Amino acid sequence: MARKKIGTEWQLRPTLALRPLDGDHARRELSEIADAAAEDGLSRLGKFLAGKGPLQDLLAAVFDLSSFLRDTARRRPAILDALFDETIEARLNGIDEAVDRAARAENVSETSLMMALRQFKAEAHFLVALADLSGEAETALTVRRLSDLADACTRAAVDFLLLDAHGQGKLRLPDPKDPARGSGWIVLGMGKLGAHELNFSSDIDLVVFFDPESPAVIDPLDATDLFSRLTRRLVRILQDRTEHGYVFRTDLRLRPDPGSTPLAIPVEAALRYYEARGQNWERAAMIKARPVAGDLAAGAAFLKELQPYVWRKYMDYAAIADVHSIKRQIHAHKGHGEIAVKGHNVKLGRGGIREIEFFVQTQQLIAGGRFPELRGRETVPMLGALAARGWITAEARDALTRQYWFLRRVEHAIQMVADEQTHILPEEDEELERIALMLGFAGEAEFAEAFRASLHQVERHYAALFETAPELSAGVGNLVFTGDVDDPDTLQTLHRLGFQRPSDICRVIRGWHFGRYRVTQSAEARERLTELAPALLKAFGQTRRADEAVIRFDEFLAGLPAGIQLFSLLQSNPALLKLMATIMGAAPRLAAIITRRPHVFDGLLDPALLTELPDRAYLSARLAAFIEGERAYEDVLDRLRIFASEQKFLIGVRLLAGSIDPARAGRAFSDLADLTIEAALNAVTAEFAQRHGRIAGGRVALLGMGKLGSRELTAGSDVDLILLYDHDADAEESDGEKSLAPSHYYSRMTQRLIAAVSAPTAEGVLYELDLRLRPSGNKGPVATHIDAFKKYQRQDAWTWEHMALARARAIGGDAELCTEVEEDVAAVLALPRDGANVKAEALEMRALIEKEKPPRDLWDIKLIPGGLIDLEFIAQVADITGNIEPGRRVTATADVLARLAPGFAAAGVRQELCEAWRLYLALTQMIRLCLTGEFQRDDVPPGLSDLLLAVTDLPDFGVLEAHLKETSRKVRKDFDLLLRAEAPISRD
Known part of the structure; x- marks a missing residue:
């Protein structure tokens, strides 16, 4: 058997000579690696590294410049030693083959596979980096080698998992020797992996689908769960860090709607998604999609079926606009302004890699449907194809090709220093010098000049691409929400606009783009929302509770059935957009209404909304139209709730917008309560009579008390009522199927009214009712005979x-009985009284309230000394002691204060009290409109502060507080002057 030839010559052929940062340090590093080689018995390597020559100089520089390469060489010098026996190219091919075999090795386990893949990957990365830095490999070859390695590792992990599932009986593979074939498990490489353009420390983007009808699937119903579990294990095998490092960080977020879909998606579901809800940025992403592992034939078939979605033969203008909006929301800088080198993001920054990639992809999306040769995955070949077709100039092709590979080299150098996933050039001079030397430049200055020139050239071509496109960002700055990763410039823009959690806002807006809500499921609606987004975010930012405003708006969108009309309206009507932002940012009560019942927003679509006054006639006509026709009892009650909810909201909107003042808002809220409660009484009366009949001569009158009686209701007011009835003197019982005695009849009917108004239904509550002001309070019957x-x-x-009776007003029921009640109330109020005694009792009552319910702070406007209660007591005492000027009876506190008799209050005091009332009314109306809970001084929504200043016409919040404090001091002084028995207090 022939012995393997022992290599004596090192197989690297560098074309670059690199200079270290520190020559002495570099030689020491090389010497330490030589010692490590000797300790491992690698004598030829030790001898080689101890020698002198261009190769040793190169290695010394490389190990000085890259801590990753130095540490790997020190730990595993055998990697360098192997280059005596074979070239880097041959060794990388051998690693890819070894990785492919690893999944089928005898007794392989998940743990042993994870270790093998990590060791192979570390060796391969070392060799790829060495070839790249030495100039032996062009950058185009480097990215191909990195991508091939990722393919091989992913294939090995997938094959292992398929065989494991087969062995456990969860799959039935057609050919265990070729586990992926016919498995139905589709693993697509996306982005740089799909295009064979991985960078040195890149994530790999995978999208996983499966075919439940494939031969390997035993139970199609269990397939989603099975393949999702396998995918989760795949990610763990590739990216979990162990003592041997990791293989590749793996990202699955490019799958359809990643926030709400499983890790592995059935093919049919995916095709339906792309057809119905797929966005143009997802079409752009699919340009680079490539089957990298699993069932490659099924993956290719899936992509073929997806072609009509990605490559449209006819592009409509809206789609072209949306293609541009993918990144045109980032304003094209058009070459203006200096570009800093330090801290620049080579991938995402101005003139960076992303701009070249996007330059190519937009042209592909627009033209690829008609020209198949423009459908390639790789950036540089597509620049050539676009130039050949005349879509770009030869000059643009050549310039962008040069700069693409230059910027990719810069990106690799940044990452090869310490094998970190970063694209940002260092801020420190020495570290920037390191990058310059790794790239073969003489130093930082020479590199900085070349880098700036490169960015400016890219930026010029990129800007030209969008010169004819209208600007979407409305001067706001960078705003891009496509893809799955936060755009750094967008985060800065959002922070500048006033958002505290920009990343959360990006996630919310990406959810809109994914079409998760009914309102954003149509492509047209998403395009309108894309166009509206900059103005929307700018408006929300101005509320100064920007994050809350967006979250509330998101909740609002979630409940809407459709959105094209709304988005178009907001886009064409800046005032309405500002109003929407105010509601979402400053008025939680209104935002809650609009979120819970989106239909109330329909009222805002009425162009006459802010010009029509919501007076009694207006509300009465609207209510009559809303409940007309024969309706079931429950339906009437629900429609009353819907009507009241919508009209409360619209009255509030008019107050927010300044088209009505707080006093008119109080009257409108009160008129609304009058009309809807009377309508509820009519419905209850008719319903009750069906079972219990009617009482001979029976009549009912509703007496409004408190703020309802004085027509000063706010958005959050309860309603105080007294129900009075009358009937023929000789009536003993009702004439219905279940007859009742009159007192029992009207008590039961009142209980039914309380339920009809206050009981919660699917449409909420009409009003909370309070009947404690009836004769004898809670101890008395809920309905009172007029004579009693x-x-x-x-x-x-x-x-x-009697003081409470001063605000009483008949609000509904039998007209004659209402007149009788009003006349009797006036007569009771006109009865002669001992003025001193009334004042003394009023003072005693006020002191008791102060003791039992002390105010929380200055903003407890009702209870503070000199607050609302003091003003109401003054008006009521004056009323029942005959100290108001003669004229038609009034119940509103403001009207009574304006008519205080000169003998009771001097003109100056009267004016002071009226001004105080207007201030308190303005503040309480706005606060109750906006807030559902207490006014917390230390946590006021800034938008509400602005509204309070607008409604009081004061310059800032400090002035408002001082004015409130001074007003309450004056009112308490007047209260003492008018009600205390002592001698009058002298005026200031």
Whole structure:
């Protein structure tokens, strides 16, 4: 048997001479590696490394410049020794063959395979880097070698897993000697792997599908779970770090809708997805897709079936616009401004690798449908094909080809230093010098000049590609949400716009692009949303709670049935877009309504919304139209809830937009309550009569109390009511199937009304009702006979009850009974009283409230000394003691304060009180409109601060707080002046 010839000559043929950072250090490094070789019995290598010559100089420089190569050589000098016996090319081929055999080795286990793949990969990477840095291999060969290695490792892991599943009876492989064939497991390499263009420390992008009908699949119903488990193991085999390192970091996020799909997707489901929801950036990604492992024939068949999706024969203009929007949202810099070398991202930065790749892919997407020769995966050959077809100039082809390979060399050098996945040039002078020397430059300055020139050249061609495309980003800056990785410049833009968690915002917006919601499932809707995104984000950023605004808007989108009309409307109507942003950023209560019930947004589509006043006639006509026709009882109650919810929202929107003032908003909220509660009463009365009949001469009146009575309701107010009834004197029971005595009849009917208004249904609650202001409070019956009410008010009512009665107003029911009630209330209020006694009791009651319910802080406007309660007490005491100017009876606090008798309050005091009321009303209306909980001074949504300043016409929040404090001090002073029995306090 012939003995293998022992090589005596090292097989590397460098074309570059590299200079180390530190010559002495480099020689020491080489000497240490020579010692390691000697310790391992590799005498010829030790002797070679100890010698002098161009090869030793090269190795010394390489090991000085790259800690990764130095450490690998020191750990495994046999890798260098093998180059005496065969060339790098031959050894790499041998490694690829050994990797292919590893999966079928006798007694192979997952652990032993993981170790073997890591050792082979480390050796191969060392050799690839050495060939690249020495100039023996062109960059085009380097990326091919790296990709071939990734293919081989992925194939080995897939074959091992298939054989393992076969051995466990989970698959039935047609040919265990060729496990992948007929397995139905499709592993596509995407991106740089698919194009045979891997960089030195690249992730590998894989997308995994399977055919449940393939011969190997035993149970199609179990196939998704089986292949997803196998895929999870595949990732673990390739990327888990062990004491031997890792093989390749593996990314599966380019699969359809990665946030909500399994790791392995059935072929039919994938085809349906791409056909119905696939985006243009996914079409671009599929240009580079290539079967790299598993069932290669099935993978090729899948890609063939996908061709009509990727390569459209006829591109409509909307699709072309969307192709451009993939990256045109990054503004083309058009060569202006200096490009910094330090810290520049060679892949994603201006003039970088991504711009060349995208330059090619956009042209391919537009033209590849008609010209099959433009469908290639590799960047540089496609530059040639595009030039041959006349899509780009020969000058562009040559320039971009040169710079592509130059930038790829720079990228590799950055990564070869320490085998780190980075694309960013170092900031430090010495580290930048290291990169320059690795690339064969004389030093940092020479490299920086060449690098800048390269970026400017790429940037010029890239910008020219988009010169005719309208700018989408509206001056905002870089905004790109395609693909699966955050764009660094986009993160900076979002941060500049006011977003605290830019990466989270990117994830949310990518979810819109994936069409996970009904509203974004059509291509047209996604294109409209893409165009709207910059303006939308700019508007949300201005709310100063930008992240919350986007999250609320996302929740809103999730509930919408369709979106093209909405997106078009927002795009063409900046005022409405600003309003939407205000709602989402500053008004959680309104945002909750619009999110829970997206249909209320339909009202915003009415072009007359901000010009029509929501007065009683307007609301009454709208309500009548909304509930007209024969309807079931439950349907009427649900429609009342829908109507009230929508109109509360629209009244609130008008207040936010400034088209109505806080006082009119209070009247509108109150009119809405009047109308819907009366409609509920009518429905209850009719429904109740069907079972229990009617009482002879029976009549009902609803008496609105509190803020409802004074027509000062806010968006979050409860409703205070008293139900009064009357009937014929001789009526003993109702005339229905289940007759009831009058008192029992009206009590039961009132309970039914309470349920009709307050019980939660699928459409929510109409209003929370409070009946505690009825005679005898909670101890008395829920419905009160009119005669009992009159008697109680004259004989038994407390002073505070008469004060509450000052705001009473009939809001619905029998018209004649309502008139009678109103007249009687006026008569009770006009009864003669001891003014001093009333004031004393009011003061006592106010002191009790202060003791039992002290205010939280200055912003507890109702309870603070000199707050709303003080103003209401002043108005009510004046009313029941006859200290208001004569005229038509009014219930609104503002109207009473404006009519305080001169003998009760001087003109200056009256003006002060009216101004205080307007301030408090403005603040409480806006706060209750925007917030569902308490106003927290230290956590005010900045957008709400702006709204409070707008509605009070004050310059900043500090001034507002000072004004609020001073106003409450004056009101308490006036309260003391008007209600205390002591001598009047002198005015300032």
